[in-house]
Amino acid sequence: MMLLDILAPRSVAILGASDSPIKAGGRPIDYMRRFGFKGDIYPVNPHRRQIQGMPSYRQLTDLPAQPDIVIVSVASQDVVQAIDDSIAVGARAAVIYSSGFAELGAAGQKQQQELVERARAGGLRLFGPNTQGIANFRDGAVLHFSTMINENPPSDGPVAIVSQSGAGSAIIYGGLRRAGIGVRYMVATGNEADISAAEVVRAVVEDESIRAVLLYIEAMRNADALAEAACIAHARDIPILAVKAGRTRAGQLTASSHTGSLAGEDALTDAFFRQHGIVRLADFHELIEYSALFSSPYRPKGRKVVSISNSGATCVLAADAAEDHGLSLCEFSPSTISALKQVLPSYVTARNPIDMTTALLGQPEIYGKTLETLAQQQQADMIHIGFPIGGEGYDFSDFSVQTGSFMEHSGIPVTVSTNQDWVSNTFRVQNVPVFGSERSAMRGLALLENYVEMRDALRKEPGGIAPKKQNISAAAITLDEPSSLAALAAAHLPVVQHILCRSEADVRNAIAQMEGPLVAKGVSKNLAHKSEHKLVRLGIHTESEAIRAFNDFMAILNQLSVENGGMLLARQHHGDFELAIGAHLDPDYGPIVMVGQGGVLVEVLKDVQFLIAPFTERQAYDALLRLRIAPAFGEVRGMPAVNLHRITAMLTSLGDWMMHAQGAICSVDANPVIVARGDIDPVIVDAVVMGTGVPA
């Protein structure tokens, strides 16, 4: 059975049903009856014949018909039996409210694993344990016990809430309902023993009525399902807004005791969301704040924004915010200026932002005419309206109706910022997205435009295969420098010209083939720190210099009693930048490629970007531009720019190699990579490769 069907049950049994509508085992019964559930409700409680006026059953096996879903609201030690009974009666899924599993540590984790194994064997899907439940408000199927549903009665709508945290699902739900936004799904996945948040997102984007998905997670499980969900969502223009908590070390420690999650490296989550066009937000507050805008059908066609306000200060703050968020507060064209002059009184200047001062007092028609003029003149891809202050003489009901109908016929998104609730509410009832500050209203428009750009790029060049977990072998070996360089060269990466010499004859032969200056390095499998042992010599030009280095290095290597020593002769490169590139396997996201400022300062500068394989050339290019050092890559004082495409080619080759190795390469660490200005390939001059499936 598809998960989307499971979210629309026709019959629900409640194990541990309560007669009290304010207890966890009683609330869903009360909610389903009050909020229009048309299916069958089967309370199960061995001690009662009636629950909330309905017949109650002693045990699951007594039910007159098969339930689609079983709510499990019993003590943790009784959950195994509940699972077995649910399987016995042919239920499709169980929603396990009970806590006391993975969130308590290793013992709980083991008990949880047992639940999963029994459920899998019996074909039963599980929500939770440790979940507040799931709800489908279209059908009144409210299998969720939050008090928030009581406080803010449901209304079906275009938003799906998917949250690992039960309180999180209710916080988002409450915020949306208070803002008048309708919600169809509210799913809390809890410990995610079986069904993950990613899988639920994958399901709800198939519902054609959904216009936005709000996601809260503390750990990334099933990144592949989320990638697939994002792909479907982009085709249907359904934005996924996501909060991934546990970003910091402190947050990760806390998450592990909350939902038993071990959170990964946060920069990878950033990379994953970016590559799959998922809009990352900071917290519940932001999910609620931006939901009206993203669930509306209007989308900008570019970055041009016009701001209009009745306050000059708001115009200044809006202009600051537009520039901060990379929007273009463009100057009006001469024809726009003359068209606006027809509309605006003489004391209002036709400039962007438009400071209306008192022009709208008692003259609401100026408002609509201004919007129309901007649309006709194609001066605005999006519009911000600031009404920070309203009082006598302002007809906000009229402004809000005009705004709603303007968006509808122009398709141009509008955000409004206000400070007074009564003003906000007049706009909200017309489905105009309202914000509490110019900054958030402007940021909303910028986030929306960023989403549209990601969506369009991914529609053209889809994220491709989802990242898969790779088998990380414990038996990986570390290759020495010559083998590492050879492996990278075989993978089509630009490595320095080099020859490994094991005899004086090798050295003579090598010198004959290479142009100086050269670098000589004493190498061996068992030796990590060459420079500490005086095994590096620069500026070698002649055969005699090379032979001398060889004999010196061999003497040192003999003294160190290392195996299989030799000397690597390589071209000595000079460039304008030292980068570092690398790759590793991540348990959540699979093969990862890294690029950043290299050299000895690599760890302290922390100027790195990550790419999750597979990635596109364009994504690699954008990653380079996000480096802090990036502005230096361009033309500076007459020096030519770096050809970044040669660097992106190296990164995509590395990504491809990692993908094709299917886990046989564990890590690559190449530093420095010498990069020169002009149309010149980068050169990897030092590298260490670890793996199981590379030639040693």
Added chain:
Amino acid sequence: MMLLDILAPRSVAILGASDSPIKAGGRPIDYMRRFGFKGDIYPVNPHRRQIQGMPSYRQLTDLPAQPDIVIVSVASQDVVQAIDDSIAVGARAAVIYSSGFAELGAAGQKQQQELVERARAGGLRLFGPNTQGIANFRDGAVLHFSTMINENPPSDGPVAIVSQSGAGSAIIYGGLRRAGIGVRYMVATGNEADISAAEVVRAVVEDESIRAVLLYIEAMRNADALAEAACIAHARDIPILAVKAGRTRAGQLTASSHTGSLAGEDALTDAFFRQHGIVRLADFHELIEYSALFSSPYRPKGRKVVSISNSGATCVLAADAAEDHGLSLCEFSPSTISALKQVLPSYVTARNPIDMTTALLGQPEIYGKTLETLAQQQQADMIHIGFPIGGEGYDFSDFSVQTGSFMEHSGIPVTVSTNQDWVSNTFRVQNVPVFGSERSAMRGLALLENYVEMRDALRKEPGGIAPKKQNISAAAITLDEPSSLAALAAAHLPVVQHILCRSEADVRNAIAQMEGPLVAKGVSKNLAHKSEHKLVRLGIHTESEAIRAFNDFMAILNQLSVENGGMLLARQHHGDFELAIGAHLDPDYGPIVMVGQGGVLVEVLKDVQFLIAPFTERQAYDALLRLRIAPAFGEVRGMPAVNLHRITAMLTSLGDWMMHAQGAICSVDANPVIVARGDIDPVIVDAVVMGTGVPA
């Protein structure tokens, strides 16, 4: 008369008084009568005998007594007469509502200047023009025409609002009153022809009842008055929270048409606020959001924070936020853990953050006991409480009373984050600062601790003399490299050892005195780009190399027909970093010192920090640590750290030199400055000085 006294008038005349209480000339009359003004109100209107039931006067000179303040609410062309009349009747100040002055451009600026000159000559202080007015709610002296006062009736309190924008003053006022916070002063300074916002802040910090000042400006005028205000404010522990809009190019253009302000470089505003312990915020929303916390008397004694919530997700988000904002979410000591175990039920783990899960349901006493334990164990310099969700069984009235009394007897600041208005309100009535998200609640605590640290540093080592406007001479000349280096050396800056040679004999003499390698540069007053003309030669060791360079350079200089050519011989330095340092005179802030990543990439990397002279050694040190390159200055891979004190000494010398020159040095541009690891002085190897009072 002191400005603080002007803000407490005993009699007010209204020129352009209106019978209608909803017109600008009528509102203050209505407000003063309704909100308890005990002084005399004199409506003036040539066309009416009665205004709002009070006797009205034909002209100012008809009044029975001298008014302290005259409100001027007349057409712009009548303002000059109003000023003259106000002077004639002996008023202390005029509040000019009328617009149509500097905000309209050059002509309006000139008319505005005329007002100021007449007022100054007659001893009359001016608010505005283009202001919505001033208010002192302690006295009911509401000389402000915003409708917001009607919508949110005043209540005297610990906050002063000072805003260049009239709407801004009302937006802040409305937000504070809706949050239940009392306001004493609301002053809008408008075009600031005479009285600036800085001057008003300087005045209100003398009022002993004021606990926080909220400031909105679009231009920095009278930075010296604001610096003085900050100094007084720190002594009295009055935080100044400031928004300076027009941060961006777009915002600055917009500000110039709003209040006629030309905004300066925003990084300097950042530096000014930082050096004077003023808390910079982004917008009105944030001013309102953080006012309850900052106007409360509780201050943290360190960065240790404990977070407590009834939601695990909030614990995770709070932990993330704490780390983001540099707070220490410390682990509990063993004794704290055992003390907490006495208080908490077994299923609540005694770890930070404390996830209460359902422990507080029906047991409000656990809440207070937990707070007490944390205070007794000295585990918390500040506490965050997250109640993102509340329902049946939670006694928030009790929690809020317990929180208020806990703060009162422990002195520990507490912030609460909630998502439901009814929960927020129970805390607000107990004067507990409430926020809409964990992030803002945690950020508030971090901002408060940052303020305390700035305050304490400035109490110990005060900001000193306020920055003064320096006379920037138009007749400044640019010194050539030898003169520039000589000037900097005389100012005790570490410049490269160098000798200017005008003859072969000079060259021989120089070579005898200096150790190689040397760099030779052909120099002349009229020549900017040495390297383009092949006038730079590196690695000179011998007399013959130096003589050859001299002759080659002289030939080139002759060909270029430049005056007064010569050759500079200098030691060639190698280091680990290239910095740039500089100085200039800013019209708002006076002498500015800059330090940043130098070399050819200086303009593209934009990794610079500014210091406003005078500044302390500590401030210079902190500026260096704010550079993006800063982490590289420490010990890396066994290489020693850079001795930053040698760099700060150079910066303070440069600042001192600029101060003492009193405008005679216009700018200094030294790049590169060679910095090496270890305890070694930096070396300025190239510099250009511009000025009027330096030896040419």
